[in-house]
Amino acid sequence: MSLKRVLIQGVDMFGERIGFLKFKADIFDKETGKKVRVPVGRLILELPAGMLDDEKGDFVGTAAREVEEETGIHINLEDMVDLTAFLDPVTGCRVFPSPGGCDEEISLFLYRGHVDKEVIMQLQGKETGLRDHGELIKVRVVPYKNLWRMTADAKVLMAIALYEMAKREGLLPP
Known part of the structure; x- marks a missing residue:
């Protein structure tokens, strides 16, 4: 660059x-x-993410759209689990990555569906993103067990923590 x-x-x-x-x-x-x-100022391994661009304020729809834009995989909304919905209602069921610095709030989702291993392997190194929005994304497939050590992205680390806690407490659908 x-x-x-x-x-x-x-x-x-x-x-x-x-x-x-x-x-x-x-x-x-x-x-x-x-x-x-x-x-x-440097490249960081991160989750597909984006901002609410429309008036609907639809977090799950935005999450699914971003996954498709950034990986090419179409996912069904009904296969998405809102991990932040497991938080106590007093939190607003959203996560604030930097509450001392800004009012950004995010939801984190888990996709509970099936994608063929072939499709996943074809993603490795694929260049995606909306070029007219300045996005140049290079997809990197990482084993889940290694993910927490390979990124400095707070969204990834929060998603792992929420997933592991929800799984431990039996909150995830079968």
């Missing part, structure tokens, strides 16, 4: 120190010449 420009859009100071820095970076894939998004 190639960094062409960084535009500082805003700075929040914490006394003498920089607290939050909002910037826009123009980063291009050297092979394709297309602009890509790399908010943290």
